[in-house]
Amino acid sequence: MILDRLKVFQKFNIADWLSFYRIFSFPFLMVFIFLDWRLVFTWMLLISYSTDAIDGYLARKFNMTSSRGSQLDSLGDQLTLVAGLLGLWVFEKDFIMENIEIIAIPMVLYVLQMIIALFRYGRTTAFHTYLAKLSAILQAVFILWLLFFGPVYWLFYLVIAIGIVETVEEIILIGMHKYWVKDVKGFYWAMRDKRRQERIKN
Template structure:
């Protein structure tokens, strides 16, 4: 995944998110909320850019999908750490709901690693929608203050997306990238080929 000499332009945008994570953590440590928020916004923006470039230039690959997913996960974790640090009261007052919503994600990761030896990179429509809502909620909370309607929408969409990922793990015997959703999985030749 980190063989730099084979990186294309979309991969470098994905890698930026991984590279930016320690700097973002340092900004949290230094209590620089505004700078952290703007740089986190840039990291989230690269997620949209790398996907667009990969499709436009037709340079999608399993390595790129895995790198993109890893960059997404790192950015989400850093964003959540920043949200916890800068909005501690909100997080602690909603901790039970957050843990209940986060538990299926941990289960999904455990199942994926047990079956494939790595995280999934299905990149479903629900996953993309969930990532957008998560980033909007985190950035809105950091620039302004937490908005409960966005928070609840994020929780619901996140749970739906996680359950879909779990179903897809059971549908695919082997690791696969860029599956749009359950409906498309049933028509995916990669999955059908493995079943016959």
């Protein structure tokens, strides 16, 4: 019985386990927010963001990409983003309230994108577009810098702008793909693949 359970864990690779780390660290991050342990929270959030960068690299480098891995990665990313935003709300509430109208734009679009994906696919997307990766990096840098040192406004506006463009692209990609797919580089590449398929059919 125990051996059978252990065999289940053998199905997961190192990239999956790094995604699991982000998922399992989420409740601890929530506890650190509740306890008002800003520095501990920020360092643990830094580790979570670091695992996000590492697991994607390992998955591509050692050909460990899979539908399961993409979904785990997306879930870990979403939970880490939620943790970061909740941390900002608690530790930098004045900054958030001063800029709430601007912050609300990408947030509303993001929620809308998730709702559309759930209705269309029954689950969240895992496109992992280039814009999504760039947006995630900028968000991580801004959130960590804000928590460690304070706000940098040019970076804040850049994060908002890229976040809006990236989310709109994801909504367009959902409209272009009838069925759930993973690892779509972006709108340009999706259109190129669509034209290629049309030429093959004709």
